Amino acid sequence: MFFWQILLNSLVLGTQVLLLAVPLYLVHSVSRIYHLALGASGIFTAYALYFALSSNWPLGLAIIFSAVVAIILGFISYHLLGSSIKKKETMPGMLISLALGIILESLISIIFGTDAKSLVSGVLPVISWGNLYITVPGVITLSAGAILALLFLVLLNKTPWGRKLISVAENDNLAASLGMKAVSVRLGVFMLAGLLAGFVGIITTLNTALVPTAGFPLVILAFIVLLTGGLNSFKGVIVATYVLTLIPEFIIGLSGDNWSLNASWKMLIVFLLATLILMCRPNGLFISQTRSD
Amino acid sequence: MIKVISMGYFFTQLARLCETAIMSVGAHLTIAVSGIFFMGIPVTFSLAAYALVIAQNFGLSLVVSLIISFSAVLIASLIFVIAYLKLSDDSFTVFTLASILAFDAAVKSWDSLTGGVLGIAGISRPEFVSTLAKLAWFQFALAILALAIEQVILKTRLGRALRAMKEDKYLVESLGISRRRAGATVILISSFAAAVSGIVSIWRLQFLDPSFGGIILLIQIVTIAIIAAKPKVRWLAFATLIIVLLPEALRFLDLPSSIVGHLRNLFYALILLVMIKNISDKLLPQKRFI
Numbered sequence: 001m002f003f004w005q006i007l008l009n010s011l012v013l014g015t016q017v018l019l020l021a022v023p024l025y026l027v028h029s030v031s032r033i034y035h036l037a038l039g040a041s042g043i044f045t046a047y048a049l050y051f052a053l054s055s056n057w058p059l060g061l062a063i064i065f066s067a068v069v070a071i072i073l074g075f076i077s078y079h080l081l082g083s084s085i086k087k088k089e090t091m092p093g094m095l096i097s098l099a100l101g102i103i104l105e106s107l108i109s110i111i112f113g114t115d116a117k118s119l120v121s122g123v124l125p126v127i128s129w130g131n132l133y134i135t136v137p138g139v140i141t142l143s144a145g146a147i148l149a150l151l152f153l154v155l156l157n158k159t160p161w162g163r164k165l166i167s168v169a170e171n172d173n174l175a176a177s178l179g180m181k182a183v184s185v186r187l188g189v190f191m192l193a194g195l196l197a198g199f200v201g202i203i204t205t206l207n208t209a210l211v212p213t214a215g216f217p218l219v220i221l222a223f224i225v226l227l228t229g230g231l232n233s234f235k236g237v238i239v240a241t242y243v244l245t246l247i248p249e250f251i252i253g254l255s256g257d258n259w260s261l262n263a264s265w266k267m268l269i270v271f272l273l274a275t276l277i278l279m280c281r282p283n284g285l286f287i288s289q290t291r292s293d
Numbered sequence: 294m295i296k297v298i299s300m301g302y303f304f305t306q307l308a309r310l311c312e313t314a315i316m317s318v319g320a321h322l323t324i325a326v327s328g329i330f331f332m333g334i335p336v337t338f339s340l341a342a343y344a345l346v347i348a349q350n351f352g353l354s355l356v357v358s359l360i361i362s363f364s365a366v367l368i369a370s371l372i373f374v375i376a377y378l379k380l381s382d383d384s385f386t387v388f389t390l391a392s393i394l395a396f397d398a399a400v401k402s403w404d405s406l407t408g409g410v411l412g413i414a415g416i417s418r419p420e421f422v423s424t425l426a427k428l429a430w431f432q433f434a435l436a437i438l439a440l441a442i443e444q445v446i447l448k449t450r451l452g453r454a455l456r457a458m459k460e461d462k463y464l465v466e467s468l469g470i471s472r473r474r475a476g477a478t479v480i481l482i483s484s485f486a487a488a489v490s491g492i493v494s495i496w497r498l499q500f501l502d503p504s505f506g507g508i509i510l511l512i513q514i515v516t517i518a519i520i521a522a523k524p525k526v527r528w529l530a531f532a533t534l535i536i537v538l539l540p541e542a543l544r545f546l547d548l549p550s551s552i553v554g555h556l557r558n559l560f561y562a563l564i565l566l567v568m569i570k571n572i573s574d575k576l577l578p579q580k581r582f583i
Binding site: 090110114224227264267272274279 | 328372376379383387391395402519558559
C-alpha cells in the first residue's frame, strides 16, 4: 500500500512538472528561447489570486483577475523577448527571461514579504480510497494534466492550429510568405503559456505553500525534463517527466532507516539522473539525431 | 538618516569589490569573451568554501584543506567540461543553471556535514589575514593578480582563440583551433577563479549557509560580464565597480531592512535586462556589419 501511495504522490508531482513543461515546450517551439521566467510568472499569478482572495473578492472575480494577470505577464514576456526572437538570439533571450523572473520574484518579496502564505485556510480537503489518500488539488492536477497532455498531442499533430505553430517554429519567414501571421501565433503562444504557468503556480502552491522563490526550482525541473525527453519530442517529454519524478520519489520513499533520505534530496537525485541520461543521450531519450541549422 | 562611513565599512566594501572582481574574471572570460554561457560559477564558488570549511572542521591544516577544496572544484569543473563537450549550447546553459539548485539541495540536505539551512558559524581566518584590514588588502592583491592574469590570457593564443570562438565557432575550427579545448580551458579557469573568490569571501563573512552563492550571485556576475561586453580588463574593472558599489546607495536611504536585499536584486535584474536589450549586438558580434 505504501508503494501505491508513493506512486500516487509522484504522479501528482510529475503532472505539476508536466503542466509547466507544456508551456515551456510551446514557447521554445515558436521562439527557440528557454523562457526561464515562466515559473516566476506562475507564482506571480498565484500571488495575484492570493491578493484577490485576501481582499475578500468573490472567488469567480478573483480567478478572472488572476487569469488577466497571467495573460498580461505573457504579453509583457513576448514584448521583452520579441527582438531576441526576431534576431534568433537565444542566449540573450534566455538571460532576459532570467532577469524578468528575478524582477517578478523581487517584486513579490517586496510587496508580500518572504514568509510562506496559504491560498486555502485550514486543512486541504482529502479524498480517500482504501488506504490511499489524495488532496483535492492533487485530483485537479492529475485530471488537468491528463486532459491537457491529450489535448496538446491532438492539437499539435492533428489540427490546422498545430500545423501553423509547427510551421512558424520550423521557418517563420516561409510561414509568413504563405500568409500566416507569425507574430500573432507567437503572441498567442506566449499568452497561453502565461495562463498555463499561472494555473500551475496556483495548483502547486495549493499543494504546498506560497513563497516568492517557488517558481525557479519548478521551471528548472521542467527544463531538465524537456532536455531529457528531447526538445522536439512531446511524447518524450511526457515519459521523461514521470521517469524523473517517480524514480527520486521511490528512492526517497523506500530509503531505509540506516540511510534515510528526506524530500530535500529530490532535486539532487533528479539532477544526477538527468546528468547520467544526458551524458549517454545528449539530444534526449527519444531523439536519436537532430538537424543542424 | 545618513549613516557614518567607518573604516570597517570601507574595508568590507573593498573586500566585496575584490571578491566580485576575482569571480567576474571567470564570467567575463566565458560569457563576454568566448560567448559560452556558463552559469555554474556560483556552484564552484560555494563548493570551494564548503569543502575548505568542512575539511578544517575535521581538524585538517589550512594547506591540506585548500588542496581538498581545489580538488573538489576540479572534479565539479570537469563535470561541467564534459557537459560542455556533450551538450548543445542552450542545453549546457540550462544544465549549469540546474547545477546551482542541485548543489543547494545537497547543502541543505546533508546537514550532518554542511549544517543544513542553519549553516556553519565561527569560521576562523588564517593568521596572515587575521583582521578585516589585512584580509581586504590581501584580496586587493589577489584581484589585481586575477585581472593581470586575464590581461595576459587575452593577449595569448588562448585569448585570441576565445575571441575567435565568439565570432564564429565553426570557422574557428577550420582555422585549426580546437574549440573544445579552448572552451574546456576557459571553463576550468572560470571555476577556479570562482573558487578563489569563494574561499576569500568565507574568510570575510566567517559564516557559511546555503544562501552563500546561488542565483542572485549569478545575476550579479552575469550583469558585470554583460556590461563589460568588450574583451578588455578595464571594462571589467569598471563594470565591477558600478555593480558592487551602486546598490550601496540603498543602505543610506531610510528603507526597512527587510526590503533592501530584494531592492538590490531588483536593481541587478533591471540593469541586466536593460543592458541585454541595448547591447545584444555586442554580445553576438557575428551579427555586426563591418
